[in-house]
Amino acid sequence: MSIRLILGASLLALISSAALAQSKPPAAKPADKPQTAQPAQPAATGDLIKDGLASLEAKNYEAALKAFNEAYNAGQADGAFYLGRMLELGVGLEGDPEKARLLYLAAADKGSAKAMNRVGLMSFRGEGMLQDYKTAREMICKSADLGDADAEFNCAGLLAQGQGGSKDIAKAMTYYAKAADHGHIGAMNALGFAYRDGSNGAKDLEKARAYFEKAALKGNPVGLYEIGIMLEAGNPIPKDLGKAHLYYNLASARQHPQASIALQRVSEALSPEDVEKAQAAARSWKAAE
Known part of the structure; x- marks a missing residue:
């Protein structure tokens, strides 16, 4: 799909200015209590997108809107994408899905991989536009080819299921591998x-173990549970019920739906001393950064 909607800088400024006006607290009256101090602004890095994200993290929404708007005006298409996310989710301002959609289209037209993926998902789900798997696949896989990890994952799924085009398992695996290399759990x-x-x-x-282990090391409950299964079964790694208990315990704490039953099963097969050791290991376990 070729998107020809161009959102001018003046219109983008108008949208963000309106949002800013909605996010400001009303002026204090003499009888009112003093206003709460504004959030501290993180030190500027010189990268407008990074500065905007840092302001979001600090809940300084006006600064975030300003940084993203300036980024877009300076030629950084992701500025419009992040403004769209703020509008869509109602973060720091009143939500407006339609204006968010316009911002995503503008950002995608200017080359934002993140926005292409979001527009593709909107086409896939029929959010504010007709559901169209072919358009969704085109947009999402275009974003994937630009290196966006979420798009790589989504493109792989479309290829694996044959949605929006022919099924291509080999190509899907290639995109999954790219996404995994980019840290996509x-x-x-x-x-x-x-x-x-x-x-x-x-x-x-x-290979299955290696990928599940990567996810488990990041604290993902699915990866933790699957490694627990392998440790309990002794395939393809040596059987170790103590370690299986550790992984099931971690997965259960992260609300994996089947981990609690597996944890009880392994607990009954271990001595009280071994259960205590496994529990201590779980308490001291930390996910990788």
């Missing part, structure tokens, strides 16, 4: 399941 687990079950035509339990 969902892609790590998708690759783990594909290699575990052989749904990609190449069953390989060692």
Whole structure:
């Protein structure tokens, strides 16, 4: 899909100015209590997008809106994407999905991979536009080719399911691998399941273990649970019920729906001393950054 909607800087400024006006607190009256101090502004880095994100993190919404607006005016398409996210989610201002959609379209037209992925998802779901899998796949996979990890994951799913075009498992695996290399946990687990079950035509339990382990190290409950299963079964890694207890315990604490039952099962197979050791290991365990 070729998006020809160009959102001018003046209109973008108008949208963000209106949002700013809505986010300001009313002027204090003499009888009112003193206004709460404004959030501190993080030190500027010189990168408008980074500064805007830092302001968001600090809940300084006016500064974030200003930084994203200035970024877009300076040629950084992601500025309009982040303004769109603020409008869509109602972060620091009144939500407005339609204006958010216009900002996403403008950012995508200017080359924002994040916005292309978001527009693609809107086409896939029929959010504010007609549902169109072909358009969704085109936009999402274009974003993926620009290196956006979420788009790589989403493109892989469309290819694997054959939505918006022909099914291509080999190409889907390539995009999943790219997303996993970029740190996408969902892609790590998708690759783990594909290699575990052989749904990609190449069953390989060692590769499955490697991908699940990467997700587990980041504290993901799916990865933790799947490693627990492998440790309990002794395939493809040596059986270790103490470590299985550790992984099931961590997965259960993160609300994996099947981990609690597995945890109880392994607890009954261990001595009280071994259970205590496993519990201590879980308390001291920390996810990788």
